[in-house]
């Protein structure tokens with residue numbers, strides 16, 4: 289395939305050649321963006337995301353910011369367009385519905401690449417490694433799967449954390465987003481909350497602690513509508529560029545607070561084979 293050969297060129301050059309080569313993109317419904325990538329809204333890369341999910345997507349001064357948004361910002365920069373963020377429920381993000389209805393061009397929402405989702409969404413190369421974690425009120429002795437038996441565990445609907453809790457036979461209570469999940473922990477409606485461990489840290493100063501990590505070996509990807517190879521190739525080109533020019537490390541450090549381990553870039557990983565649910 290022609291696009292494969294371009295991958296060995298410097299990313300920016302490859303991207304511009306690729307965009308030039310894809311002038312007649314096939315499946316898109318909207319206006320042409322830069323160089324033939326079709327976008328749902330002219331001149332903008334529209335991203336669906338589900339905050340609050342700090343440090344990946346959260347509100348600051350009336351804007352949605354975070355690592356996911358910053359990475360999509362780099363893609364937009366390479367395309368020569370602006371980013372528009374749309375806040376939507378995670379269910380429609382991970383199911384492909386937001387992409388299929390033209391609600392957005394790309395979904396960026398700490399989305400774990402899973403086999404089931406790969407049947408509905410085309411994922412970029414992985415850009416972040418994740419595990420599940422357990423958030424409990426400070427001083428709680430719930431710190432293992434065994435200890436959670438008979439307890440009420442809050443999960444975010446349609447997430448890998450929900451699948452993990454189900455697979456472990458736990459009694460779950462569903463919430464539409466992380467904010468509601470943590471609110472329920474605060475009021476005692478649930479005994480513990482399960483979600484990606486990287487988003488739990490911001491609640492530690494609020495009377496909670498992260499009492500366990502469950503190694504699920506997940507990896508995040510950006511998602512596009514199935515068959516939108518022009519945009520997917522552009523995204524992967526940008527991911528290559530930001531890994532090479534130091535932007536990824538700088539953004540990771542800015543939002544995560546530590547420098548990335550080399551495996552966190554996903555650079556050495558050809559494909560994601562996550563095991564969040566094993567079923």
Ligand code: ARG
Pocket residue numbers: 337338339340341345378397398399400401418444446447448449465466484
């Ligand atoms: N990584 C988990 C999943 O893919 C949770 C993602 C939730 N993201 C969010 N922005 N609320 O299922």
